[in-house]
Amino acid sequence: MLLPPLVVFGRTVSLFPLLFVLSVTAIKDGYEDWRRHRSDRNENNREALVHQSGKFQFKRWKKIWVGEVVKILANETMPCDMVLLGTSDPSGIAYIQTMNLDGESNLKTRYARQETTSLVCEGETISGVIRCEQTNRNIYEFTANMELNGHRFPLIQSNIILRGCQLMNTEWAVGVVVYAGQETKAMLNKDRISI
Numbered sequence: 001m002l003l004p005p006l007v008v009f010g011r012t013v014s015l016f017p018l019l020f021v022l023s024v025t026a027i028k029d030g031y032e033d034w035r036r037h038r039s040d041r042n043e044n045n046r047e048a049l050v051h052q053s054g055k056f057q058f059k060r061w062k063k064i065w066v067g068e069v070v071k072i073l074a075n076e077t078m079p080c081d082m083v084l085l086g087t088s089d090p091s092g093i094a095y096i097q098t099m100n101l102d103g104e105s106n107l108k109t110r111y112a113r114q115e116t117t118s119l120v121c122e123g124e125t126i127s128g129v130i131r132c133e134q135t136n137r138n139i140y141e142f143t144a145n146m147e148l149n150g151h152r153f154p155l156i157q158s159n160i161i162l163r164g165c166q167l168m169n170t171e172w173a174v175g176v177v178v179y180a181g182q183e184t185k186a187m188l189n190k191d192r193i194s195i
Contacts (some may be wrong), residue, residue, distance in 0.1 A: 048072065048079045064180050069126075071174045078165045081184045082175030083130055083144070083155055084112040086120025094173045100164035101139055101186055107168055111158050112175075115148055120174050130155070130176060135183040144178070162186055 044062035051069035052059070061079040064070065070082055077100070087094045092112030099105050112120070119126050132144030132155070139162060144155040163184040167173055179185065 046077075046079065048076070062181070064177060066177050066180050068177050069174060070177060071172055072161075072167050073172050074167055074170060076167055078161050078163050078167070080177045080181075081160060081162050081179035081186075082177050083132075083146070083160055084110050084173060084175045085116040085126065086112045087117070087173045088171035090117070092117035093170070094161065094167060095169040096161055096165040097168050098162070098165050100166070101162060101189075109158070110161050110173075112173075113146065113153055113155070113159065115151070115153060116146075130178060132178050135179050135185070135188065137185060137188045139185045139189065 044060065046061050047058040048061060048064065049056040049071040050059040050064060051057075051071070056071050064080055069085070070080065072078060078096075084092070084094060086092055092114065094110045094112070095107045096110055097105065098108055116126060126148070128146055128148035130144055130146050133142070140157060142155065142157045142160045144159075146153045146155055160178065161167075161173070161175060163179075163186040181187070
């Protein structure tokens with residue numbers, strides 16, 4: 001003997017809760033996407049000092065390109081990944097806070113190569129080439145070489161300041177952009193949105 005199926009509600013009535021949940025989820029996701037878009041737009045429209053036509057001028061973060069020279073002032077956030085060329089400290093030391101990258105609030109030390117520090121402090125024009133590894137997600141390693149005045153110098157993690165780091169206890173720092181936009185280590189480590 002077969003028992004007839006028990007139906008509390010009709011099929012159409014049971015669709016309403018499902019449609020309600022799907023609608024609320026779609027609205028919530030749309031709102032979060034809108035907030036993320038607004039936040040990205042605000043971030044990309046921030047300005048930094050970029051060396052152009054013999055002087056530092058303000059330029060939006062989204063318009064900063066690899067190879068440009070950027071000057072960051074105390075307590076400002078890095079708009080890109082840059083190799084440190086010189087700082088307000090004659091020895092080329094800069095202190096950064098990496099809380100936005102790794103959650104650590106203690107200050108870390110970064111160093112400019114002595115070969116570039118003296119040139120930046122004297123206001124000299126620097127012409128050279130930096131060959132660096134392909135962009136990757138590892139925020140704790142960096143390998144590159146700088147060719148300057150016919151000499152080659154190695155660059156390591158302590159010579160680079162990553163996007164999102166904040167310059168602290170240093171009046172200013174000057175560096176050359178090696179990764180910008182979506183190719184920065186910080187952006188590569190952002191959570192991917194799956195569709």
